[in-house]
Amino acid sequence: MKAVALVKYGNAEEAFEIREVSKPLPADHEVLIRVQCFGLNYADVMARYGQYQDAPPLPAVLGYEVAGTIEEIGKDVSDLAVGNKVMAFTRFGGYAEYAVADARGTVEIPGNITMIEATALPTQYGTAYYCAYEMVNLFKDDHVLIHAAAGGVGTALIQLAKKKGCVIYGTAGSDEKLDYLRGLGVDYPINYRSVDFYNEIKNLRGKEGVDVVFDAVGGTNYKKSRKLLAHGGRIVSFGVSERSGKKGGILADLKLVLNFGFLHPIMLLMKSQGTIGVNMLRIGDHQPDTLKRCLMGVVELVNEGTLKPHIGGTFSAEQIGAAHDLLGSRNSIGKIAIEW
DSSP states (O other): OEEEEEEEOOHHHEEEEEOOOOOOOOOEEEEEEEEEEEOHHHHHHHHHHTTTTTTOOOSSSOOOOEEEEEEEEEETSSOOEEEEEEEESSSSSSSSSEEEEEEEGEEOOOSSSSSSHHTIIIIIIHHHHHHIISOOOTTTTTTETTTTTTBBBHHHHHHHHTTTEEEEEEEEHHHHHHHHHHHHHOSEEEEESSSSSHHHHHHHHTSSSSEEEOOOOOOOHHHHHHEEEEEEEEEEEEEOOTTTTOOOHHHHHHHHHHOOOOHHHHHHHTTTTEEEEEHHHHHHHHHHHHHHHHHHHHHHHHHHSSSSOOOEEEEGGHHHHHHHHHHHTTTOOOOEEEOO
């Protein structure tokens, strides 16, 4: 079978090769999927720069999610069958014509979306659901700040927060993205390239602050966001895109850590605040039943019309470099999908 292999770190157009590799075999609890399309995530960009510690050694087949048809099932799988059209969370290996996935991270594709749209659901919508409905509980009229709001996870978080009746602040880096956010119902779109989001929200909210922050950027962005939290506020951190693409090795890593700022539990206790970290790989590894519950929750909300993925670009496997460049540029909106 063919797979897109990451063979060197750095420039997207030179980093990948399409290679012939062996078709994987499903373990007892897994399914083998003939992949029609797979999705890109920002962690893939971090891996391409050699900055994602969980990524396998080179040459590596990246990829967290696929959509396709089940071709084979393991002997312990009872709720899925050969021929089912499914979307799946894959622990790498998704950039290939065939991929294996834990059956607990595999669900049938809702009938009201396409396979291309389904690539947005396992990782990005699964992450958003876990952040917004498992790690915190949103309530009507909560003031919610979503960073990188025009991306795949950001889009999903907006839709989930809208369902709960929240007041939403969303940051993005262009006027085009602000228009996109307005179309999704964001109450206060903020262009972080032209204004300081901290000052903007401080002017709007004063001492009231915001109830929940979802942060995929990290570093200084996290520190400033935490200062905006109201009493009883929570911040959920699920990414460190501030580090992506920057050189400097261990010194740059240390600077990133320092940029997060100092935090002691007593500071949280005094204001009844919470800070939460999310890594969906760890959930898939150690709590697969939780992953299954989240994916089933996503499917239910898609079926009722609450969630609707936005595809910001579709590429062929041969165009993987261009797709990575688009995602890494932070100019993309919604999900980037790749078709075989």
